[in-house]
Amino acid sequence: xxxxxxxxxxxxxxxxxxxxxxxxxxxxxxxxxxxxxxxxxxxxxxxxxxxxxxxxxxxxxxxxxxxxxxxxxxxxxxxxxxxxxxxxxxxxxxxxxxxxxxxxxxxxxxxxxxxxxxxxxxxxxxxxxxxxxxxxxxxxxxxxxxxxxxxxxxxxxxxxxxxxxxxxxxxxxxxxxxxxxxxxxxxxxxxxxxxxxxxxxxxxxxxxxxxxxxxxxxxxxxxxxxxxxxxx
Amino acid sequence: xxxxxxxxxxxxxxxxxxxxxxxxxxxxxxxxxxxxxxxxxxxxxxxxxxxxxxxxxxxxxxxxxxxxxxxxxxxxxxxxxxxxxxxxxxxxxxxxxxxxxxxxxxxxxxxxxxxxxxxxxxxxxxxxxxxxxxxxxxxxxxxxxxxxxxxxxxxxxxxxxxxxxxxxxxxxxxxxxxxxxxxxxxxxxxxxxxxxxxxxxxxxxxxxxxxxxxxxxxxxxxxxxxxxxxxx
DNA sequence: GTACTTCTGTGGTCTGTCCACAGTGGGCTA
DNA sequence: TAGCCCACTGTGGACAGACCACAGAAGTAC
Numbered sequence: 001x002x003x004x005x006x007x008x009x010x011x012x013x014x015x016x017x018x019x020x021x022x023x024x025x026x027x028x029x030x031x032x033x034x035x036x037x038x039x040x041x042x043x044x045x046x047x048x049x050x051x052x053x054x055x056x057x058x059x060x061x062x063x064x065x066x067x068x069x070x071x072x073x074x075x076x077x078x079x080x081x082x083x084x085x086x087x088x089x090x091x092x093x094x095x096x097x098x099x100x101x102x103x104x105x106x107x108x109x110x111x112x113x114x115x116x117x118x119x120x121x122x123x124x125x126x127x128x129x130x131x132x133x134x135x136x137x138x139x140x141x142x143x144x145x146x147x148x149x150x151x152x153x154x155x156x157x158x159x160x161x162x163x164x165x166x167x168x169x170x171x172x173x174x175x176x177x178x179x180x181x182x183x184x185x186x187x188x189x190x191x192x193x194x195x196x197x198x199x200x201x202x203x204x205x206x207x208x209x210x211x212x213x214x215x216x217x218x219x220x221x222x223x224x225x226x227x228x229x230x231x232x
Numbered sequence: 233x234x235x236x237x238x239x240x241x242x243x244x245x246x247x248x249x250x251x252x253x254x255x256x257x258x259x260x261x262x263x264x265x266x267x268x269x270x271x272x273x274x275x276x277x278x279x280x281x282x283x284x285x286x287x288x289x290x291x292x293x294x295x296x297x298x299x300x301x302x303x304x305x306x307x308x309x310x311x312x313x314x315x316x317x318x319x320x321x322x323x324x325x326x327x328x329x330x331x332x333x334x335x336x337x338x339x340x341x342x343x344x345x346x347x348x349x350x351x352x353x354x355x356x357x358x359x360x361x362x363x364x365x366x367x368x369x370x371x372x373x374x375x376x377x378x379x380x381x382x383x384x385x386x387x388x389x390x391x392x393x394x395x396x397x398x399x400x401x402x403x404x405x406x407x408x409x410x411x412x413x414x415x416x417x418x419x420x421x422x423x424x425x426x427x428x429x430x431x432x433x434x435x436x437x438x439x440x441x442x443x444x445x446x447x448x449x450x451x452x453x454x455x456x457x458x459x460x461x462x463x464x
Numbered sequence: 465g466t467a468c469t470t471c472t473g474t475g476g477t478c479t480g481t482c483c484a485c486a487g488t489g490g491g492c493t494a
Numbered sequence: 495t496a497g498c499c500c501a502c503t504g505t506g507g508a509c510a511g512a513c514c515a516c517a518g519a520a521g522t523a524c
Contacts, residue, residue: 002506002507002508003507003508003509004280004507004508012316012319015316015319015320015321016319016320016321018321021321022320022322028473028474028475029474029475030473030474030475038508038509039508039509039510040509040510041273041276041507041508041509042507042508042509044273044277044475044476045276045277045280047475048236048277048280048281049280049281049284049312050316052281052284052285053284053312053313053316053317054313054317055316055317055320058474058475058476059474059475059516059517060474060475060476060515060516060517061473061474061475061515061516061517061518062472062473062474062516062517062518062519063473063474063517063518063519064518065517065518066473066474066475066516066517066518067473067474067475068475070320072320072322074313074314074317074322074323077309077312077313077316077317078310078313078314080281080285080309081285081286081306081309081310081313082306082310082392084244084247084282084285084287084309085285085286085287085304085306085309085395087244087247087248088247088248088254088287088302088304089247089248089250090254090304090306090391091306091391091392092391095390095391095392095393096392098338098342098390098392098393099335099390099392099393099396101338102334102335102337102338102393103331103334103335105334106330106333106334110330158327158330158331159322159323159324159327160314160323160327160328160330160331161327161330161331161334163317164331164396234475234476234477235476235477235478236476260504260505260506261505261506262504262505262506270477270478271477271478271479272478272479273477273478273479274476274477274478276506276507279506290505290506290507291485291486291505291506292484292485292486292505292506292507293484293485293486293487293504293505293506294485294486294487294488294503294504294505295486295487295488295504295505296487297486297487298485298486298487298504298505298506299504299505299506300506
């Protein structure tokens with residue numbers, strides 16, 4: 001086993017044992033190196049991995065905010081992994097779409113069952129209205145679209161689902177932009193997408209999980225079909 | 233932007249541009265460092281992250297197999313991320329279970345629609361029978377159980393779903409073992425789980441996607457409830 | 465009491481060195 | 495000539511030591 005893997009294993013053991021909690025700091029790199037009898041670069045490599053996985057955040061300087069602080073960002077690591085694999089071209093778009101359908105349909109159903117926070121719903125609606133602004137270019141439209149979907153999924157309350165979908169965000173935005181360019185009458189389609197978003201939010205607001213799920217499924221698959229993205 | 237992040241960005245750009253393909257090697261660490269005008273430790277940190285994400289595999293020595301080779305293991309990175317977050321206690325088991333339900337239910341539905349390969353089905357059945365062996369200890373039972381689930385999901389044909397669930401494998405195995413210990417009459421429960429597995433495979437074999445989906449959902453949620461894992 | 469300066473601890477980075485490893489090819493031996 | 499052995503070479507793995515930038519904390523001057 002390589003040195004940085006030993007360091008990683010030690011830290012992971014500490015995490016499992018509850019040695020540190022969110023917001024606390026790991027020992028300094030130099031201290032950790034001495035404690036484990038390894039060099040600082042080896043410790044750094046382990047910390048880099050933890051950072052890439054969204055387990056810690058590092059900061060220079062002194063004081064409470066400096067050093068490697070435990071954070072809670074599952075999306076970071078999952079997102080990076082999905083992004084890199086899509087970049088390397090091994091994941092087909094149809095798989096990304098199907099995965100979205102499964103996870104978002106479930107998330108929206110959960111959201112309908114548990115949402116009670118009107119402020120959160122208002123935030124989601126704000127993203128829909130931002131999309132509906134006239135003369136919005138496609139890139140900005142898609143950004144708002146993604147914000148809407150992620151925010152809605154967050155209402156479902158499942159951190160893992162949220163993390164996976166956040167990770168897929170860049171990959172999704174990429175195919176949606178491609179698809180939007182391929183659509184004949186984009187303004188009409190954009191308006192329809194906004195209307196579908198509103199319908200989904202409304203279903204969630206009245207706690208109609210089954211309908212919200214059905215609408216979300218149709219929303220994602222409908223655009224995929226219309227844009228002809230599956231015909232490659 | 234930190235040095236290793238610049239290196240990572242450059243490599244990612246190369247990946248997106250198709251500069252290297254699966255099985256090929258990245259330039260040597262020293263060459264990469266000189267090319268980008270950075271030090272070798274910075275390059276190493278970037279490669280460590282790629283390795284942790286399942287993008288490359290590194291090997292010492294010389295010859296074609298040495299160096300950082302591009303691989304295609306989405307499961308590795310996703311798995312590590314899920315494992316570490318479960319270890320740090322930020323991902324509740326209930327989220328893992330719910331995510332399984334959504335993805336596996338969908339995957340098994342897809343599998344029912346497309347499976348034509350009897351050999352693949354036979355492989356899945358073999359895992360069920362391995363689980364049914366008498367006097368199997370819990371750890372071995374769970375390993376076969378995981379093999380079964382992953383192999384079945386693979387029949388669905390979605391690489392991303394398979395990667396995510398493969399990544400969750402260790403986390404799932406961990407909670408199942410915990411749950412098995414908590415079950416009163418384990419042998420009876422184990423037999424029931426095997427029977428449920430058989431029923432799912434049968435539904436897939438006769439292309440009854442809706443039933444396979446329902447059974448899978450009930451299978452995963454049923455054990456979770458019976459083992460009392462949601463009562464923390 | 466306030467504002468400035470210095471100190472201290474932190475990660476960020478680089479240089480240089482040595483080691484272990486594995487394939488390659490030349491040279492030696494039978 | 496055929497086969498084997500061994501040095502060579504390129505690779506990642508690891509370490510020591512140094513210096514820098516940064517940000518808060520402590521001390522000092524006014």
